[in-house]
Each structure stands twice: as structure tokens, then as C-alpha cells.
Amino acid sequence: MNSATTITTGIDGSPASLDAADWAAREAGRRRLPLRLLHAGTQHRVSARVPDVDVPAGCTRSALDRAAIQLAYAHPALDIVARDTETPAVPALLAAAAESETLVLGTRGRTDHSAQAGFLAGSVALAVAASAACPVVLVRAGELPSDEREFTPGGTPPSTAPYRPVVLGLDLERPADNLIGYAFDTAAVRSAPLLVVHAWTPPPYGDRGPAVPSPDASPSEVSPSDVPSADDVRDHETGRRRALAGTLRSWCHKFPDVPVVEEVVHGRPGDQLLRVSTGAGLLVVGRRAGERLGRAARTAIRQVTCPVAVVPHD
Structure with missing residues (x-):
């Protein structure tokens, strides 16, 4: 198994990537590992440790910022690092996989007909899963924390x-x-x-x-x-x-x-x-x-x- 000690997840602002990020946060918590959020293909590269991510008044938070802040509130004990990169999606994710214990990506649900062209589209997820150096977990859109647990009335x-x-x-x-x-x-x-x-x-x-x-x-x-x-x-x-x-x-x-x-x-x-x-x-x-x-x-x-x-x- 990979000797790296981080869980990495891809962020593109889509519901699928956010659901995958939440799953990755829970997995990082179970394994007591830090969580790295990666947003690829951007024009401006930013590396920040959450919850220190902040945006000046009047500016719009990026998808990466929003995801980092939401996860920090939901998982306050988790060590979260957020990173932007200009590298295209597939090579960026494969490079991250080489430094991660697990890479977590979102996939569109079978009933999701959204036309949004995020970098976690099916072809990218398949390409990364087919070549990554570490285990790749693909999480379908709509996955909830309760879905991984038994129903107990x-x-x-x-x-x-x-x-x-x-x-x-x-x-x-x-x-x-x-x-x-x-x-x-x-x-x-x-x-x-x-x-x-x-x-x-x-x-x-x-x-x-x-x-x-x-x-x-x-x-x-x-x-x-x-x-x-x-x-x-x-x-x-x-x-x-x-x-x-x-x-x-x-x-x-x-x-x-x-x-x-x-x-x-x-x-x-x-x-x-x-x-x-x-x-x-x-x-x-x-x-x-x-x-x-x-x-x-x-x-x-x-x-x-x-x-x-x-x-x-x-």
C-alpha cells in the first residue's frame, strides 16, 4: 500500500465533488489523516491551510474556498489543506495520487443530467482510476453519511x-x-x-x-x-x-x-x-x-x- 499519509480529494464546485469531499473528510477522520483539497486547471495558484482561508470583503469565494470552509465547520478536528493548481485535471490528480494514501473523486449519478462540465466528469475519473499510483475511491453524487451505515430503527x-x-x-x-x-x-x-x-x-x-x-x-x-x-x-x-x-x-x-x-x-x-x-x-x-x-x-x-x-x- 502507498506509504503516503494524506487523503486527497478533487474539488470542482459540482455537487458530485462536494459529496466526494465529505466522504473523503469522514475517511480521513477514521484514519486520523490530514485531508487535502485539490482544485485543478485554475489561473491563480493558492495554497492555504483551513480554517485560515479568508477572502477580503467584496470578493467572491472560489469553489475551493467554499468547500474548505464547509468541511472545516463540519469536521472541526480535521487538518485540512486547500490547494489550487494550473495543471490540467488528469495530470494534477495523478501527481497528487503519487503523494496520497487514497484519492477520492466524485462521479455523476445515473439520474444526474446536469450539463456542468466540471473536471470530475466521468472520463476524467475513469482516466485517473485507470492510472493512479494509490487507491482511487469514486463516490457517486448524492452520497450521504447515513448511506455507509446500517438502518437501525x-x-x-x-x-x-x-x-x-x-x-x-x-x-x-x-x-x-x-x-x-x-x-x-x-x-x-x-x-x-x-x-x-x-x-x-x-x-x-x-x-x-x-x-x-x-x-x-x-x-x-x-x-x-x-x-x-x-x-x-x-x-x-x-x-x-x-x-x-x-x-x-x-x-x-x-x-x-x-x-x-x-x-x-x-x-x-x-x-x-x-x-x-x-x-x-x-x-x-x-x-x-x-x-x-x-x-x-x-x-x-x-x-x-x-x-x-x-x-x-x-
């Missing part, structure tokens, strides 16, 4: 309700320590349960047959013995369950207070992540360093309603 204050589960989508062929460690650590700082999901699709043909039948082969040339039986599928699934348990065993010992649920399911990873993220507080997915976002990660970013953390790994 009976008058329990939302701020004291238990956190919703953290969900980790795990590819057993690439069970990277950075990815697993981030998910366990995130669940630990919330005292939340961790649901680890591995999705797989049973192969249509057994080991003795081709993975995909030849386009020139006639149906009579495909032997029934090449088609896996129900027992074969169960054996494969049992093997994957054992592999998942073995992969997580040392992490469960390292984080004994984190309740862990392991789930091996049939189906496309993206579809299964959409299913299990319903009711989650955070979905964690991986991205192999130097590669583009995978299909499952892109599906999650575009469709999952809870915040999504994209974690780079080797």
Missing part, C-alpha cells in the same frame, strides 16, 4: 449505527496483497464485516476437450465425455472455495476482529459485484498496474451505487 443516531459491509471482488488468479490488505484495513477502521466474493464461470468443456470447439467441427465430433458433469463442476467449485480460504487465512489472522464472509459464485464478475454491492458501504476492486481497467471494474464504476475503491496492484 428505534431512534439510534445514524452516526452511531454500525457500518455496512465492505465488499471485495477477488480474482484468485491474481490475489494481490495490496488489494486484500486494503479491503481488510478498510473494514477494520470501520469495525465493519468484510464480504469477499470470487465469481467464476464453469467451462463448457472438460480438460480433455477444447476450451472452444473448432468452428469446422460437426456436432458429432464433440464427445459427450468432453462436457463437464455436475460432479466436475462441484469439484471445481470446491477447489476454488479451498483456494479462497487459503488465500485469506493469513489475513484473517492479521485482522482477527474483522468478521469475514467468503462467497464463491457462478457468473460474470461484473454482474455478481452489482448483486453483492447492494447494501454495501464500499466495494473494493483491483486493477493490475500498467493495465487498463478490467470489464468488472468498469461495470462497477458505472453501475454500482455505493462508493467504489479501485486498488492498483502488481
